[in-house]
Amino acid sequence: MTRTPFVIRFCNATPKSGWIALGIFAAIAMLLLPALHLVLPPEHPLHVSAYVITLGGKIMCYAIVAVAMDLIWGHAGILSLGHGLFFALGGYVFGMYLMRQIGRDGSYQSDLPDFMVFLDWKELPWYWAGSDSFLWSLALVLIVPALIAYVFGYFAFRSRIKGVYFSIITQALTFAAMLLFFRNETGFGGNNGFTDFKRILGYGVTTPEMRVTLFALTALVLMATLLLGRYLVTAKFGRVLAAIRDSESRVMFLGYNPLHYKLAIWTLSAMLCAVAGALYVPQVGIINPGEMSPANSIEIAIWVAVGGRGTLIGPVIGAAIVNLSKSYFTMAFPEYWLFFLGALFVGVTLWLPDGVVGLWKRIQARRVA
Amino acid sequence: MNAVTENRHDQEWLGGTSIGHLKRHGEVDLSHRVILYLEDISVSFDGFKALNNLHLTIDAGELRCIIGPNGAGKTTMMDVITGKTRSDAGRCFFGQTIDLSTLSEAEIAHAGIGRKFQKPTIFENLSVFENLELALKTDKRARVSLFAWLGDDQRDKITDTLKQIRLDKGVGGADRPAGLLSHGQKQWLEIGMLLMQDPKLLLLDEPVAGMTDDETERTAELFKSLAGKHSLVVVEHDMAFIEQLGGKVTVLHEGAVLAEGDLATVQNDERVIEVYLGR
Ligand SMILES: Nc1ncnc2c1ncn2[C@@H]1O[C@H](COP(=O)(O)OP(=O)(O)OP(=O)(O)O)[C@@H](O)[C@H]1O
Ligand SMILES: [Mg+2]
Numbered sequence: 001m002t003r004t005p006f007v008i009r010f011c012n013a014t015p016k017s018g019w020i021a022l023g024i025f026a027a028i029a030m031l032l033l034p035a036l037h038l039v040l041p042p043e044h045p046l047h048v049s050a051y052v053i054t055l056g057g058k059i060m061c062y063a064i065v066a067v068a069m070d071l072i073w074g075h076a077g078i079l080s081l082g083h084g085l086f087f088a089l090g091g092y093v094f095g096m097y098l099m100r101q102i103g104r105d106g107s108y109q110s111d112l113p114d115f116m117v118f119l120d121w122k123e124l125p126w127y128w129a130g131s132d133s134f135l136w137s138l139a140l141v142l143i144v145p146a147l148i149a150y151v152f153g154y155f156a157f158r159s160r161i162k163g164v165y166f167s168i169i170t171q172a173l174t175f176a177a178m179l180l181f182f183r184n185e186t187g188f189g190g191n192n193g194f195t196d197f198k199r200i201l202g203y204g205v206t207t208p209e210m211r212v213t214l215f216a217l218t219a220l221v222l223m224a225t226l227l228l229g230r231y232l233v234t235a236k237f238g239r240v241l242a243a244i245r246d247s248e249s250r251v252m253f254l255g256y257n258p259l260h261y262k263l264a265i266w267t268l269s270a271m272l273c274a275v276a277g278a279l280y281v282p283q284v285g286i287i288n289p290g291e292m293s294p295a296n297s298i299e300i301a302i303w304v305a306v307g308g309r310g311t312l313i314g315p316v317i318g319a320a321i322v323n324l325s326k327s328y329f330t331m332a333f334p335e336y337w338l339f340f341l342g343a344l345f346v347g348v349t350l351w352l353p354d355g356v357v358g359l360w361k362r363i364q365a366r367r368v369a
Numbered sequence: 370m371n372a373v374t375e376n377r378h379d380q381e382w383l384g385g386t387s388i389g390h391l392k393r394h395g396e397v398d399l400s401h402r403v404i405l406y407l408e409d410i411s412v413s414f415d416g417f418k419a420l421n422n423l424h425l426t427i428d429a430g431e432l433r434c435i436i437g438p439n440g441a442g443k444t445t446m447m448d449v450i451t452g453k454t455r456s457d458a459g460r461c462f463f464g465q466t467i468d469l470s471t472l473s474e475a476e477i478a479h480a481g482i483g484r485k486f487q488k489p490t491i492f493e494n495l496s497v498f499e500n501l502e503l504a505l506k507t508d509k510r511a512r513v514s515l516f517a518w519l520g521d522d523q524r525d526k527i528t529d530t531l532k533q534i535r536l537d538k539g540v541g542g543a544d545r546p547a548g549l550l551s552h553g554q555k556q557w558l559e560i561g562m563l564l565m566q567d568p569k570l571l572l573l574d575e576p577v578a579g580m581t582d583d584e585t586e587r588t589a590e591l592f593k594s595l596a597g598k599h600s601l602v603v604v605e606h607d608m609a610f611i612e613q614l615g616g617k618v619t620v621l622h623e624g625a626v627l628a629e630g631d632l633a634t635v636q637n638d639e640r641v642i643e644v645y646l647g648r
Contacts, residue, residue: 027436106460185526237514239499246492253451260511338568 013231022223029056034212049123050208050299053215054283059323060218061280066303066315068272073301074310075233076144076265077245079163081225082170083273085296086145090274091281091291092181093144095194096128097137098205098282102198115189116197125187134201141278149270150263157262162248177293194281194286205282218279222316225272229312232265238324240319302345308355317356381456395568397481399463403598404429404570405450410459412445412624419445420456421624427570432596434611434632435604438644443604444487446621447572451484452477463570483568487575489555493548497536497558500547501527504562525594527565533591534561552579560591571595573603577610587615608632620644 014022033056036048064085073079099113108117130136154175156166184190187331197205204210232238243251244258251258280289290296299322307318322344329337352359397404405427412420420442427433435443448454449461452474461469467480492500501517505523519527531537534557539545547558556576563571573592577585589610596616605611611618611632618635620627628638635641 004518006516015594059387140497232515235515236502237511239495239503240511240514242494243503246494247490249453249474250486250490250492251503252474253478253484254509254562255475256503256509257511261514263516264511 008246010227013234014227016228017232018111022226026219026223029060030216034216037212038208050211052205053211055327057215057218057283058280059320060215060222061276061283062300062303062319063271063316064218064222064225064276064279064308064322065300066319067222067229067312068269068276069149069300069304070309070312070315071229071232071265071272072269074312074315075245076262078262078266079301080169080170080266080269081167081294081297081301082172082174083300084294085170085174085292085297086149086270086273087277087280087289088181088287089145089148089287090141090278091287092188092194093140093274094137094275094278095197095281095287096131097190098197098200099133099194100128101133101200101202102196105198106196112191113183113194115185115192116187119162119184136300138278141274145270145274146267152261153263153266157259157266171297175294176296178289178294181292182288182291189288191289193286193290195286195288197282197285200282205285211283214279214283218283220287221275221279226316229360231270233312237261237264288325299341301340304355306344306348306352308357309361311355311357314355314357320355383499398466399429399464401465402429403427404431404464405602406462406613407446407462408460408462410446410449410456410461412442412454412456418624420449420594423459423621423625425619426627427600427602429600430597432592432601432614432616433603434614434616434618435602435621436606436608436618436635437610437627442624443495443620443621444574445624447484447574447602448573448606452572453481478566478568481569482572483563484568484569484572485556485559485563485574485576486584487578489559490545490614491550491555491558491562493546495547497531497547497550498543500526500558501530501543501561501565504565506565506567530561530564533564534558535587536561553584555580556580557584557588560588564595570601571601573601575604575606577607585610586613 015318026241033048033053037050037053038047040047055331065083069080069083072083102113104111106114106117108114110117112121116124124131130140156169161169179185181188181193182191188194199205201209210261210355233241239260240251240256243256244261248258277287277291303318303322304315305318306322308314322341325344329340348355354361389410390462403426404648405425407425408422410420410423411418417459423442423446425446433451435446437443445454449456450469452469455470460632463469463480469477469480469482472480484516495503502519505527507517507523510617527543527586528537531543536554536558537543541549547555550558560573561620576592580588585607592603594616595601603614603616604609616631617630618632619629620635620638620641627644628635628641630638
């Protein structure tokens with residue numbers, strides 16, 4: 001038997017039904033909705049508003065984060081409560097590029113971003129070097145979070161820090177980063193963060209065309225993330241992760257070094273979050289240290305729990321359900337949102353241990369029986 | 370795979386870990402026909418001596434049984450050999466050249482020592498087949514596992530082992546989750562995982578606990594067929610099983626060797642009788 005080419009094995013990792021679902025999703029997210037937004041006039045009943053496009057794009061960014069979280073929590077059993085940090089870092093790195101693209105159109109008409117003029121800085125800090133380059137910024141979106149995740153993960157996993165201890169340390173990490181970014185002197189705009197973006201590659205960031213481009217791009221990245229995740233968890237690599245989740249010491253006696261496996265999936269997960277953050281910032285138009293708040297990272301875990309841990313598609317559904325309810329609640333009864341979120345989490349933990357996907361499977365099983 | 374590339378893989382794999390004892394790695398040196406040599410091993414837990422100047426020599430290809438009352442230190446001895454517990458004093462050699470006290474758990478596994486735990490530890494959420502697949506002797510680095518796939522010969526090897534441990538049939542066959550197996554079947558699966566690693570030395574801690582008489586008998590047959598090509602150290606309480614195995618028997622008591630010889634000899638030893646009956 002000859003070796004099956006990698007591309008074929010990659011594609012086979014996702015079942016046919018998955019490919020069909022992705023095809024339908026692609027047609028809707030990349031053709032239908034953009035067309036309904038761009039082509040139809042606003043008064044047409046089928047017109048899709050800018051609000052819907054932006055909300056959809058935002059939720060897809062969250063969905064990418066949820067899948068990244070599922071890879072590390074659902075499949076490797078490592079609960080990170082600091083994933084909001086990597087999301088925010090990706091957002092900040094791309095936000096630096098967006099700030100540079102404002103050029104002299106800011107309120108102070110300076111080459112420097114407004115907040116630096118306000119601080120009376122005369123030149124860019126060294127770490128802003130190259131931030132006017134689109135490609136360099138894209139590279140940094142991946143490199144910076146990867147580096148931080150790798151170094152942090154190396155020391156944490158090497159010291160065999162596990163379970164709740166690991167979760168607490170990741171919370172502390174994102175909290176510390178938030179405090180750092182709140183300071184004006186750090187050079188990332190303090191508590192206002194970055195906003196008032198104007199352009200990407202010279203094209204207006206608030207135009208309908210740019211809006212649907214970012215929307216379609218986010219859909220593409222989400223689909224790619226799902227395919228990649230599916231490949232990883234069906235490859236031998238994924239089975240070793242599942243084995244580590246079951247019994248790490250047994251894995252070691254079989255001759256595997258769990259450190260490298262955990263580090264690989266942890267770093268990849270952080271990078272996926274960063275990509276999502278970079279896509280999120282131009283669509284939402286703002287990034288500030290609030291994204292690094294411990295509560296944000298906890299919410300990510302709730303999306304995954306609601307959708308169903310270890311199912312890849314479940315977290316996407318969970319992110320959508322929670323965030324759609326959030327947009328509804330924060331408009332209708334803003335003061336009750338956190339109560340609802342808490343109740344949802346408790347309810348899911350008590351009655352739906354496998355989340356929405358688990359419920360669906362149970363219903364299917366009952367229908368067959 | 371020929372021996373040279375296999376060696377290189379071993380070394381690359383070890384290069385990824387922090388401990389650098391590469392020189393000593395490679396083939397186990399059996400020039401004096403001894404595969405395991407324990408000298409003066411002592412382990413204490415909070416002052417309590419679990420192992421007390423333990424001496425033990427296992428010949429290459431031997432099938433050795435270890436018996437002894439509860440708490441004699443049998444499991445602790447295996448912990449020391451596999452690197453799970455470090456001895457306070459003494460030396461522990463695999464072959465002539467490999468000093469086990471300097472290697473990590475994973476490195477010891479790679480050197481060729483496989484272990485079955487007293488409490489069966491299999492991966493409950495993986496299928497029977499996948500449990501064996503993970504145990505398969507192959508390159509186990511993360512970046513290789515990303516692209517790894519099972520070749521025909523590896524599949525055959527898993528299929529053969531499945532037959533050997535009789536888990537190829539029954540509801541779901543090799544695809545059933547390992548967590549659903551009976552206790553005896555779990556024991557066999559773990560033995561199968563040991564076989565997949567193709568270790569030179571097998572350490573088996575109470576392998577037939579929870580098995581039916583029939584299963585026990587078949588396990589004895591299996592072990593006897595493995596001896597010669599592999600070396601086995603079997604810890605058991607089940608005397609009928611030890612009799613079936615028929616190898617040399619070592620009696621441990623309070624962390625040291627009390628008697629050694631064939632089963633009939635040690636069973637007639639005054640001190641052994643006292644230890645077993647005097648409780
Ligand atoms: N981690 C530990 N901490 C403290 N004491 C320990 C530890 N491990 C073992 N012991 C003690 O060391 C002694 C030897 O234990 P060990 O498990 O080796 O006995 P054993 O011969 O395997 O017994 P059994 O037949 O019951 O399995 C026991 O008294 C046990 O309580
Ligand atoms: Mg024991």
